[in-house]
Amino acid sequence: MLSVVPTPITVRVPAKVNLHLAVGDSRPDGYHELVTVFQALSMTDDVTVVSADEPGLEVHGEGAESVPTGPSNLAWKAVRILAEHAGRDPEEPGVRVTLHKGIPVAGGMAGGSADAAGALLALNTLWKLELPRDELADVAGRLGSDVPFALQGGTALGTGRGERLVPVLARHTYHWVIALDRDGLETPAVYTELDRLRAEPKANQVGDVEPVLEALASGDPRQLALLLGNDLQCAAVSLRPGLRRTLRAGVNAGALAGIVSGSGPTCAFLCTDADSAVKVAAELSGAGVCRTVRVAQGPAPGARVLSDERADRPTPPQVHA
Ligand SMILES: C[C@](O)(CO)[C@H](O)COP(=O)(O)OP(=O)(O)OC[C@H]1O[C@@H](n2ccc(N)nc2=O)[C@H](O)[C@@H]1O
Numbered sequence: 001m002l003s004v005v006p007t008p009i010t011v012r013v014p015a016k017v018n019l020h021l022a023v024g025d026s027r028p029d030g031y032h033e034l035v036t037v038f039q040a041l042s043m044t045d046d047v048t049v050v051s052a053d054e055p056g057l058e059v060h061g062e063g064a065e066s067v068p069t070g071p072s073n074l075a076w077k078a079v080r081i082l083a084e085h086a087g088r089d090p091e092e093p094g095v096r097v098t099l100h101k102g103i104p105v106a107g108g109m110a111g112g113s114a115d116a117a118g119a120l121l122a123l124n125t126l127w128k129l130e131l132p133r134d135e136l137a138d139v140a141g142r143l144g145s146d147v148p149f150a151l152q153g154g155t156a157l158g159t160g161r162g163e164r165l166v167p168v169l170a171r172h173t174y175h176w177v178i179a180l181d182r183d184g185l186e187t188p189a190v191y192t193e194l195d196r197l198r199a200e201p202k203a204n205q206v207g208d209v210e211p212v213l214e215a216l217a218s219g220d221p222r223q224l225a226l227l228l229g230n231d232l233q234c235a236a237v238s239l240r241p242g243l244r245r246t247l248r249a250g251v252n253a254g255a256l257a258g259i260v261s262g263s264g265p266t267c268a269f270l271c272t273d274a275d276s277a278v279k280v281a282a283e284l285s286g287a288g289v290c291r292t293v294r295v296a297q298g299p300a301p302g303a304r305v306l307s308d309e310r311a312d313r314p315t316p317p318q319v320h321a
């Protein structure tokens with residue numbers, strides 16, 4: 001008798017950088033009100049799901065050893081929440097999940113959120129649920145503030161906790177150099193540090209978002225570079241003072257501007273063009289201020305199903321420091 005081999009579904013999901021991150025007051029539910037501009041980058045994770053009697057999750061790639069494989073993994077939480085949403089038994093979802101990490105773990109680039117978004121889209125396909133994107137986005141928002149953006153990709157304005165999104169016109173490909181630190185930072189600790197710093201006078205606040213949206217529409221990276229801002233940067237630098245040196249080194253290497261990505265400790269440097277990004281990456285990797293340097297482009301697409309022939313992992317361009 002012929003046995004049918006289950007067909008896996010692979011979804012590719014992007015990392016993000018916040019071009020603008022204005023953090024408001026903390027709310028009664030413990031979250032902070034945000035106005036942020038996300039941009040998806042060409043650094044990606046792949047999430048593969050396949051029907052299996054023995055459910056479970058495995059993780060490969062950079063930093064895999066520090067990613068939990070049990071119920072606390074955000075991709076596994078996505079499996080359970082979507083099973084429940086679809087009227088399936090969340091305790092017996094009948095799937096195996098494989099993550100191939102290309103996004104740094106605990107780096108402020110929303111790697112776990114990307115995996116959760118990838119699992120939602122992959123299971124929507126595997127289980128033939130045909131949930132529309134806005135319904136998936138609602139489920140995504142319950143998993144984490146950054147998860148809806150990982151589904152959507154591109155460039156977007158985020159409000160609320162960061163989960164309410166409107167696409168933004170970005171008329172250009174932006175060239176980034178990404179400096180990865182040796183250890184991660186925990187997101188809640190960075191928000192708590194910001195609250196602590198704000199109890200004292202003189203904590204910095206980023207300006208209005210409108211000029212950032214205008215710069216993106218103009219497509220001029222020099223204009224955008226002047227406007228990059230992140231309220232969490234002072235908190236990340238306070239917890240990891242060495243980031244000051246990294247930010248300086250990127251600009252000295254020729255970047256237009258540098259910023260801590262989200263809650264850090266990854267730093268993102270905006271460059272004039274692709275050639276400049278390669279030069280900045282080479283010089284920064286020689287400066288000894290970070291673990292690894294990569295180049296990336298944005299905006300990149302959101303979560304998308306790969307057909308079989310495109311499922312090979314791209315080799316990320318990186319320079320070891
Ligand atoms: C720093 C950013 O990456 C910027 O996009 C996000 O705000 C973080 O998003 P995330 O990792 O998806 O965060 P969540 O999983 O939703 O929340 C983790 C923790 O971060 C803090 N948090 C997160 C989002 C937000 N708007 N306010 C917060 O204070 C809270 O302590 C929360 O318990």
Ligand SMILES: Nc1ncnc2c1ncn2[C@@H]1O[C@H](COP(=O)(O)OP(=O)(O)OP(=O)(O)O)[C@@H](O)[C@H]1O
Nearest residue numbers: 073074105106107108109110111112113115146187
């Ligand atoms: N699928 C996952 N991939 C990576 N980390 C995960 C995952 N699931 C749970 N985690 C845990 O979540 C923590 C944060 O990891 P993640 O890579 O999402 O951080 P981050 O990029 O700083 O997040 P964000 O930018 O959304 O705040 C890690 O320390 C890890 O233990």
